[in-house]
Amino acid sequence: MKRKDSPLAFLGRIEGLPVVGVLLLLYVIFLITAPKVFTRPLIYMSFLQTVSPSLVLGLGLTLIITAGEIDLSFPAVVALSGFAFSWCFKHLQMPWSPWIGAVLALAAGAVVGYVNGLLVAKIHVPSIMATLATQFFWYGITILIAGGLQLNIKEVEETAIHTILTGRIPVPMISTDPLFEIPAQAIWGLGLAVFIWFILNRHKFGEAIMFIGDNPNVARVMGINVEMTRIKLFTLMGVIAAFAGLLLTVEINVFFPTQGQAYMLNTMAAVFIGGTLISGGQGSIVGTLFGSYIIGSLQAGVVATGITSYWVQSVMGFIMATAVAFNVMIGEGQIGRLSARIRHWVVPARLQAAGESSKQDDMPS
Amino acid sequence: MVEAPVRPYAGRMVNIEKYFGPVCALKSINLEIGRNEIVGLIGDNGAGKSTLVKILTGVFPPTSGELYVAGRKVNFKRYNVKQAHAHGIETVYQDRSLGEKQVLWRNFFIGREITLPFGFINVKKEKEIANEIMVNTIGFRGKGITVDSKVSVLSGGERQGVAIGRAMHFKAELIILDEPTTALSLKEVRKVLNFVHKIKEGGKACIYISHDLQDVYEISDRFIILDRGEIVASIIKQDISLKALDEFLLEYAHGLKDKEES
Secondary structure (H helix, E strand, O other), X not given: OOOOOOHHHHHHOOOOHHHHHHHHHHHHHHHHHOHHHHOOHHHHHHHHHHHHHHHHHHHHHHHHHHOOOOOOOHHHHHHHHHHHHHHHHHHOOOOOHHHHHHHHHHHHHHHHHHHHXXXXXXXXXXXXXXHHHHHHXXXXXXXXXXXXXXXXXXXXXXXXXXXXXXXXXXXXXXXXXXXXXXXXXXXXXXXXXXXXXXXXXXXXXXXHHHHHHHOHHHHHHOOOOHHHHHHHHHHHHHHHHHHHHHHHHHHHOEEOOOXXXXXXXXXXXXXXXXXXXXXXXXXXXXXXXXXXXXXXXHXXXXXXXXXXXXXXXXXXXXXXXXXXXXHHHHOOOOHHHHHXXXXXXXXXXXXXXXXXXXXXXXXXX | OOOOOOOOEEEXXXXXXXXXXXXXXXXXXXXXXXXXXXXXXXXXXXXXXXXXXXXXXXXXXXXXXXXXXXXXXXOHHHOOHHHHHHHOEEEEEOOOOOOOOOEHHHHHHOOOOOEOHHHEEOHHHHHHHHHHHHHHHHOOOOOOOOOOOEHHHOOXXXXXXXXXXXXXXXXXXXXXXXXXXXXXXXXXXXXXHHHHHHHHHOOOEEEEEOOOHHHHHHHOOEEEEEEOOEEEEEEEHHHOOHHHHHHHHHHHHOOOOOHHHO
């Protein structure tokens, strides 16, 4: 006999569904509480733009956390990559300077990630400690070589790289409003999400990540090169963080030494809201995608509702906690337990017991 | 007995020795495991059982000696877990054979994925074969367990069944079961023993390591007794009763037996 799934349990198996639910619910609440802002397309366009660097970081971090590790150094990489790009753009000759800058920025991210990987995989420094240290180190280096100053790169708006990374794409089918154009970085974020989803769920590398996060000893006896996988993973995270730094710097046309610092906690919140296990072994890319938009929409949304600004942080915290609780409750395999619990609440225990005994009576003996 | 001329043994160790610094863990081990033989490896803690297993499975090389698997000599310079798999040696551990939070089909093929170009996994094919192994080799029929189930919903015995089924699928010549029943209930132990019977039926060889002498006695064709890094006895099941085997081991445990007796 095959186990019958209730339609509810089937829904529970769709990756990231609870998070999508939370995001929609959030937008419904905002539509009711701040209709002036949320019935116009502009706010959504602004989300597509501001969330993208954070989403890109979250996608990389999802892989890292799935492998049972953590990376705290990505804010420093965002700053370093932004600096590398801006410096090249300012000091090298056009037309190649933005391209050299972009390549150098990604390379810098790879170096930071590779060093993280060596520390974690070869020297066996716990990743939380190793990347905390490298976060301080690279952040310090960036401030040092930047002289603590910001670099304005207004001219980047004229370049092809600006169009490719952060250009605006008009979409007449969705809205004729001339203000509504999709920022290219949103497409990059979505594209990277699809790519990373395939890497995690359909590629050997992703499977190795899941097994290592689950139990490195199992991975080892099954012939996975645990050290090499960890080094590759941290290097990939470095490159992804550098890419996020590029998206940010090119969009805002300026490098400033503290860029990236604000992403640390938001990105982690997005990953965990998305349903990736903090204990490793399981990660949800779809969850991170929508989790990033939840986190990215919260501040603006809560402010738009007109709540006193003192309340904003608390309300955000409350919504985050609710989102995670919601995810745990209706996450994979939990539906059955939840419906059983609801049955307990709805039907008093005594009645239930009576019902069961009468059922037994009905059975032919 | 008719012996196949090409591959008379599933595994054969010749003068294997292992030193950890000055400490001798294994001393001139000569051991042959027949092609369809279940060998119970018995010995107290520290007797060298796990060292022996680790050499066989490619975790580390011996200090000296030769190893043949299915007639082929093993080159220890290039021997590792992957190579051991390629030679046909599979290991089922007490607790590190399967990734608990992972679905079954992934567990069957981890480290040996069926891939499409660029290293992407052929999920459809893997699921098909995993299902085939579950139904035909392991016999998980109608238990509500599918290839999409997570390992965490399986009982301890079922988990070992999956690991054994996996080993058999990959054409293992020699399956090593390293304490597969520790921490299992009696009912689950029974399931594991049934799976071991399937190895025998499948014409493969097996080294069974357990502290539970009763299980070892029931399942094995022959017993090899290790003591302080040496093989002290190799006894065919017909030649000894469970009670006699138990007494024999107790004497070793108390240090009463002399080595000449082997």
